[in-house]
Amino acid sequence: MAFFSNRIKEVFLSPLNILNPVLVQVLGICSALAVTSQLKPAIVMGIAVTIITAFSNLIISVLRTTIPTRIRIVVQLVVVAALVTIVSQVLKAFAYDVSVQLSVYVGLIITNCILMGRLEAFAMQNTPLQSFVDGAANGLGYGMILVIVGGIRELLGRGTLLGYQIIPDVAYEHGYLNNGTMTMPAMALIVIGIIIWVHRAYFYKNDK
Amino acid sequence: MDHIITLFFRSIFVDNMIFAFFLGMCSYLAVSKNVKTSIGLGLAVTFVLCVTVPVNYLLQTLVLGPDCLIKGVDLSYLAFILFIAVIASIVQLVEMVVERFSPALYGALGIFLPLIAVNCAIMGASLFMQQRIGLDPSSPQYIGSILDALVYALGSGIGWTLAIVSLGAIREKMAYSDVPKPLQGLGISFIVVGLMALAMMCFSGLKL
Numbered sequence: 001m002a003f004f005s006n007r008i009k010e011v012f013l014s015p016l017n018i019l020n021p022v023l024v025q026v027l028g029i030c031s032a033l034a035v036t037s038q039l040k041p042a043i044v045m046g047i048a049v050t051i052i053t054a055f056s057n058l059i060i061s062v063l064r065t066t067i068p069t070r071i072r073i074v075v076q077l078v079v080v081a082a083l084v085t086i087v088s089q090v091l092k093a094f095a096y097d098v099s100v101q102l103s104v105y106v107g108l109i110i111t112n113c114i115l116m117g118r119l120e121a122f123a124m125q126n127t128p129l130q131s132f133v134d135g136a137a138n139g140l141g142y143g144m145i146l147v148i149v150g151g152i153r154e155l156l157g158r159g160t161l162l163g164y165q166i167i168p169d170v171a172y173e174h175g176y177l178n179n180g181t182m183t184m185p186a187m188a189l190i191v192i193g194i195i196i197w198v199h200r201a202y203f204y205k206n207d208k
Numbered sequence: 209m210d211h212i213i214t215l216f217f218r219s220i221f222v223d224n225m226i227f228a229f230f231l232g233m234c235s236y237l238a239v240s241k242n243v244k245t246s247i248g249l250g251l252a253v254t255f256v257l258c259v260t261v262p263v264n265y266l267l268q269t270l271v272l273g274p275d276c277l278i279k280g281v282d283l284s285y286l287a288f289i290l291f292i293a294v295i296a297s298i299v300q301l302v303e304m305v306v307e308r309f310s311p312a313l314y315g316a317l318g319i320f321l322p323l324i325a326v327n328c329a330i331m332g333a334s335l336f337m338q339q340r341i342g343l344d345p346s347s348p349q350y351i352g353s354i355l356d357a358l359v360y361a362l363g364s365g366i367g368w369t370l371a372i373v374s375l376g377a378i379r380e381k382m383a384y385s386d387v388p389k390p391l392q393g394l395g396i397s398f399i400v401v402g403l404m405a406l407a408m409m410c411f412s413g414l415k416l
Contacts, residue, residue, distance in 0.1 A: 026394060029233035030328040077296055081289040089285060104335035107288050111331040113234045185228055186405035193391075193398030200390035 011130055012137045020141045020199070021114045028114035028142055031105045033188040035146065039162050041101045042150030046143020048091070048106065050136055052083045053115055057135030060123040076119045077110070084109050114142055149191050157182030212359050214348045219363030221411040223349070225329045226371040227404065229336075232329030236372055237397055246376030247369070248313050254365025256302055256324055257333055260295050261361035262354050264334040267294065268341065284338075291334045299324050333364050375401060 021027045035045045059079050067075050088106045091099040099106065118138050123131040154160060156179045159167035167176065181187050225231045232253065239249045267290055274282040307314045324330060337360060340351040351357050378400055387396050
């Protein structure tokens, strides 16, 4: 089937493991750290970024032959800003509490380097379908890291996942304490550092 | 006057762009390999902040706010597109000035100068400024005049410069230490930044 040609498959899978945008290309770190103190905003942010990367890649790829190279950055920014505005208004209308939690970080999706990176590196050279898949895959790769970090921080910092208690009461009675530092911004950096360590250790071994 | 001093020091130490909000992480991690380029980028960011935040403040209060342009119309949803357009054009200007007057700095910063346009710290400062206009005037974070906006931008820029220069210095020294191979480079930088952020947290109780 043409849709699942090898090229598309490769484009889809590589951002999810080997070329993960956050871990390997170090793109989009800012928001990855700030929204991950709990799982729920992390998931919402992952979905929002996936939608925006996929559609901005699609739009830019459709327009790629008509955009003059000199002003391409401005065109890209306008397309992205328009998409982000739509997503932000939708979030405000349908998930107000999450949109308050995400505060300025929804707006900061505009300056998320994953978007500009993919637009410059991929959508300007490839067909719309491939670009769409590439955008979606990079968004998912990013969302995956957000969910992992958000999950770790919420579980260790509050003993809950998505607001439901996971650590049983018995553990607390025997002296288990939530690690309050996990909910602080600094620990997000350290958790991502350790994830990068694990990821690299795993893939370096495969290379040799 | 008290308010301005408080705002200034708070934006350097307490509401530090890097350590409290993770803004501008991408270029922060990519450029901080040594002190010299770190200072260059820090100054560029500070300068761009000091121009864009006051301009965006005027835009927000005179054009976008409720009842400003047309009675009964709140144009705030256009903020993303307008802010990013202002930032992109000012960055273009700075790039041309640096290229003309300091080719060495231009060569050192290379690709990262255009990236200031999509540096989250710049956009983030404007969005935080927009949020802070709505705060209670007695709050130390309140921004109520163009002077406040300028002071906030200057403080944030200095805070950002401080963070990137100290990381640059640490990474220069770290070249001589024995770090496990998979953790080298990015991984250890994250952990270092995390520890620095923990240390900066001691300022959070700062009362001026």
